[in-house]
Amino acid sequence: MRTKQRFIGVMSGTSMDGVDTALVDIDADAIQFIASHEYPMPDSLKQRLLNVCIGQQTNLAEIGELDHLLGHLFADAVNALLQHANCKADDVTAIGNHGQTVYHRPNGSAPFTMQLGDANIIATKTGIDTVADFRRKDMALGGQGAPLVPAFHQSIFQPTNSSVVVLNIGGIANISILRPNQAVIGYDTGPGNMLMDAWCDKHLGKKFDKNAQFAMQGELNQALLTQLLEEPYLALNAPKSTGRELFNLPWLEAILSQHSLSAPDVQRTLCEYTAMTIANEVKRYQVGETPELLVCGGGARNPLIMSRLADLLSEWAVMPTDKKGVDSDNMEAMAFAWLAQRRMANLPSNLPEVTGASKPASLGVLYFAEQ
Incomplete structure (x- = not known):
């Protein structure tokens, strides 16, 4: 049979x-x-x-x-x-x-x-x-x-004595939290590539910021980052999910009207915004001595995001899911x-x-x- x-x-x-x-x-x-x-x-x-x-x-x-x-x-x-x-x-x-x-x-x-x-x-x-x-x-x-993929993540990635968080960075970023002897948790953390892609398209006419070259030309603006982090969605408790109906270019431009920044500085700050909103959630679920953050989606190919996640989550092993045998794409x-x-x-x-x-x-x- x-x-x-x-x-x-x-x-x-x-x-x-x-x-x-x-x-x-x-x-x-x-x-x-x-x-x-x-x-x-x-x-x-x-x-x-x-x-x-x-x-x-x-x-x-x-x-x-x-x-x-x-x-x-x-x-x-x-x-x-x-x-x-x-x-x-x-x-x-x-x-x-x-x-x-x-x-x-x-x-x-x-x-x-x-x-x-x-x-x-x-x-x-x-x-x-x-x-x-x-x-x-x-x-x-x-x-x-939403999200629906945590059930799949649970079926292919099993925690041992430490947390395993599977992070998908698409337009929106979402996480699946797998901890030993605990129920799975999963939700959208906020924007993934969506805002960066929209800003890159507007200023460079490109669909995405390949290898974060645009972002690396700019400097982080703390005032803008602070205001972005005040978005009420970020403070909601799970279960929660979001999308382009909230995080979009008009939403961003309304905030930017209160600032005077170069396009690369905005891109660099948006990259930090994605990394921080993810890291702020992931660090809440640390269990054990060897927690892992497994990253998939287009954001796994952004070296600046991956570098910032590793810096912000210094006690975690941050790696693409490829290292676990599942192609991140x-x-x-x-x-x-x-x-x-x-x-x-x-x-x-x-x-x-x-x-x-x-x-x-x-x-x-x-x-x-x-x-």
Whole structure:
């Protein structure tokens, strides 16, 4: 009896720097990485999505069109991965597609989260059953709908006698806290690359600050950093989650209107802001003599962020997840492949202690491919 099954995870994060796909084999809870591929997102589509994310006026026609275009983009990304990996669609049990988040508001009188990317198109165009809409069941149970990856981190990284914190630095930074004999904790710490990417794009016309070269030209401005650290979200207790609807360029520019700084100084300060908001949270969970901070996502390739985290967390071993055998660029796509496997097996995939949901649930909606 064949227990090993093949899954594809698809992730387009808040940075919107491309579509990450990962092909994995899963046998029980053991996951084996097979191949990955990054598929570009057209700049015109990214800009339209950004306009929605930061609250510019939109309409149902625009939302519907973006949903359609993203469905085709994600399907094309999966088909490109299949070709790259020389894998047949018939060999894949299911796709786990996160979708593109355009708004996430888990609090208030009408909590909701919205991810676009029509899974009917994905299933039809790839010929593979597709699991999507992972977050809303958790929210229906009173949870934040995020973060969902701590359950996956728990399945692949086990603490021994010391804390292991898995940090994903995408557009938003989130942490999964794994401590011996304690429940998993996980939440969004605040901005990851999002503000730095937006500032870099505005002043250099580049999608991100490669090797932190822009930031390294500037000097840290303490007054700006102090004001940034006053953001109320940072003081909230977990469970909590956030996104581009809060941390965006208009939010930043409103604060910068009270300062007169060079563009490199702002970039350097934003880099410090990301590192400090992460470190301030991580240090709260130190247990044992050899705590580890395992970093994945685009921020793991930013030498200044990694250096500052090592300085701010001097008692921790700070390293990319690559050192533990999991490619830092593929972690989230692999996580959604794992979430798809959990849904197909009708197994719980949220952690109520992380999201605040009232009970465990198998997350995601299944869209069948037409045979």
